[in-house]
Amino acid sequence: MKTARSVVGRLAAASEWVIAAICLAGIVAGGILHLASRPQAGDIAWALTAGVTLVPLTWSVLVTLKRRRVGVDAIALVAIVTALALQEFLAGAVVALMLAGGNALEAYAAGRARRELRQLVERAPRRAQLLDGDTVIDVPIDQVGVRDVVIVRAGEVVPVDGVLLSDEAILDESALTGETMPVSYHRGATLRSGTNNAAAVFELRAIAPASASAYAAIVRLVREAETHRAPFVRIADRYAAAFLPVTLIAAGLAWGLSGEAERALAILVVATPCPLILAAPIAFIAGVSRAARAGVIVKGGAAIEKLGEASTVLLDKTGTLTLGAPEVAAVVPFDSYGEDEILSLAASVDQLSTHVLGEALVREAQRRGLEIQFPENVKESPGRGIEGDVGGRHVVVGGSDWLLEKGCPDPEAHARALDGRAEPGTAKVLLGIDRELAGGIVIADRIRDEGAELVPELRAAGIGYVALVTGDRRDAAAVVGDRVGVDRVYAEHSPEDKLAVVRALQGSPGLAPVVMVGDGVNDAPALALADVGIAMGAAGATVASETADAVIVVDRIGRVADAVRIGRRSLRIARQSVLIGIGLSLVAMAFAGFGYIEPVFGALLQEAIDVFVIVNALRALRG
Secondary structure, three states, X not given: OOOHHHHHHHHHHHHHHHHXXXXXXXXXXXXXXXXXXXXXXXXXXXXXXXXXXXXXXXXXXXXXHHOOOOOOHHHHHHHHHHHHHOOOHHHHHHHHHHHHHHHHHHXXXXXXXXXXXXXXXXXXXXXXXXEEOOEEEEEEHHHOOOOOEEEEOOOOEXXXXXXXOOOEEEEEOHHHHOOOOOEEEEOOOEEOOOOEEOOOOEEEEEOOOHHHOHHHHHHHHHHHHOXXXXXXXXXXXXXXXXXXXXXXXXXXXXXXXXXXXXXXXXHHHHOOOOOHHHHHHHHHHHHHHHHHHOOEEEOOHHHHHHHHHOOEEEEOHHHHHEOOOOEEEEEEEOOOOOHHHHHHHHHHHHOOOOOHHHHHHHHHHHHOOOOOOXXXXXXXXXXXXXXXXXXXXXXXXXXXXXXXXXOOOOHHHHHHHOHHHOOOOOEEEEEEEOOEEEEEEEEEOOEOOOHXXXXXXXXXXXXXXXXXXXXXOHHHHHHHHHHHOOOEEEOOOOHHHHHHHHHHXXXXXXXXXXXXXXXXXXXXXXXXXXXXXXXXXXXXXXXXXXXXOEEEOOOOOOHHHHHHHHHHHHHHHHHHHHHHHHHXXXXXXXXXXXXXXXXXXXXXXXXXXXXXXXXXXXXXXXX
């Protein structure tokens, strides 16, 4: 079953081809009547052919004018009306055919460009096989609940996110990552929905309902991506508004100076329909589709255009440049507290945290088999720390500034006491109990393998300024920033501080547009404010993914550089297509004005120009 949007889009495309076929049939019928010595009947057939497009064309122009815009459809309308008024019925019919054919061609090209996006939506699983005792039950996907055991047979799409219960699963992830080699997973691994079972049947236990799965989030992002319209397309419409009076003036001059109305009609014909509004949207749609094939869901052509213009990239550290799966390297008690007690209390509070460091504490406590209690009165300041009540004690976890704010004495000195246990680039977390410093925890997070290659790739793609913006300590941030080669490190920055950095760079000459890359809740405000926000969304739906303009759905930071390259190429191709199309149309208008191009031939010539710029715009699918 196809999605409603897909069905509507294909019906619209089909209707354009039907109108084009009717126009072609009308022209052939009129030609046959002329050959049969029935010229009046032939002219009527051609006039009716022109009239087929006149009603929908008039409605389209009126709708556009109501929105206070003037598109080149107005030129087509003037050309057909003028042809009928001058009794150039064949010319009017050919213009109608070229207009219908151009619309059909545009619909085909847009569908071709959206193919990868459409395939992502259409392959979304709609049913699942549940294991109920010894029986396998086929149920709608929305009936799968958390902890249900799902059977995934060979060749099927993994329907929900879950933990692998079988010894091994081999998945084809090419639909999401673009990589063709299957990936092997072992018992206990977390599997993401949307991948394909490339080997034997396996079982997994659902950890989220289908509506909250990683693939459902991708489908929502794809649908949102299809609804956005690029600013460059709107600029193209404004160019079209300027092109209309230029065309009318040129036609008027040709008529007035030569006394031949056919020259004016020829000018109108070769300007109809202008490739201006065909090339830009198709190039950007193609860019969106190309990005999807690389594992980057871009929410429409506006983001593709901004990526193409970007001058600055800001990178979060934890979970973005680093793996985002840090591990506890050391637990250091202060005074009479023990290691297990410190880790147990910290994990109890941090189990409700959205920060990846909190996840590391919980994982380590679970590995050690420690008790994790459910906290009360929990309050979190994203990027700074978290507090709550555990077993009658008030526990505060975070950096030294956070603990000082919560009444713990001299946290900075205790933080320095951890230096001997902390390697460069590691994070230090302090824990306070009832306003007393109880201990510290050293957490290490490894830089991604491709992290060191990202900055050179961004520079090669044309990015002039790359910076690291993080809430982590200066020493840890400086080590990571130095290793990857950024221009500047903004450390110990709260979400509000990150916003200030984005605003400052957006207002700096030569540094805008600004791209922000992050993965957590604390990055969401900066992602929303940046000209392009890119979220690392491989783990599934997050606040960062919802607020970002683009989401990387594979766990590869190098896709940021790919997205910039795709944006650059799409924008370049859009501009090339527009300028070439306008240039060719202006040359044809000049020849028409001097009488070298007749109206019928002009319509055919303009269609050739349209085909050329559409094919050129589709080059954005490659690369």
